[in-house]
Amino acid sequence: MEDTIQRHKRGGLYFEEFEVGKTYEHRYTRTVTQMDNMLFSNMTLNPQPLHIDRHFCEQETEWGQPLMNSLFTLGLMIGIQVADTTVGTTIANLGMTDVKFPHPLFEGDTVHCTTEVIGKRESKSRKGAGIVEFHHQAYNQDNKLVAECRRQVFISMRPR
Secondary structure (H helix, E strand, O other): OOOOOOEOOOOOEOHHHOOOOOEEEOOOOEEOOHHHHHHHHHHOOOOOHHHHOHHHHHHHOOOOOOEOOHHHHHHHHHHHHHHHHOOOOEEEEEEEEEEEOOOOOEOOOEEEEEEEEEEEEEOOOOOOEEEEEEEEEEEOOOOOEEEEEEEEEEEEOOOO
């Protein structure tokens, strides 16, 4: 009998469903706003004028406009993939490495993302779980890469 794809009742994929080398193009996109930038920067107590002071950016930076807070960008990139891949099956995030922001993201840009499965193994410490490694990439509306990272996630196996 051939295995069929099984999803969690919330839609996430179980450990067994992830195939190394498969890339997901995520269905959700998001246009980022000044309010996103202001709220995130203020909630995280980040007073960097590069994110919250348009006059400063126009007068004193090469960009001429505010840049989206990079940690907001990272969180958005990770969040966009959840509905397609890991909702309900993530036990824990284990880490993020090789985080890069090769091109700025600006207020008004629209983000779309991809996720490649770059590795997986069964857990040595917990039955019924495995570790999946992803390479996430976020792009603006002009397909310029604005963020990327490798992420290791503790994922549930199919219920037996």
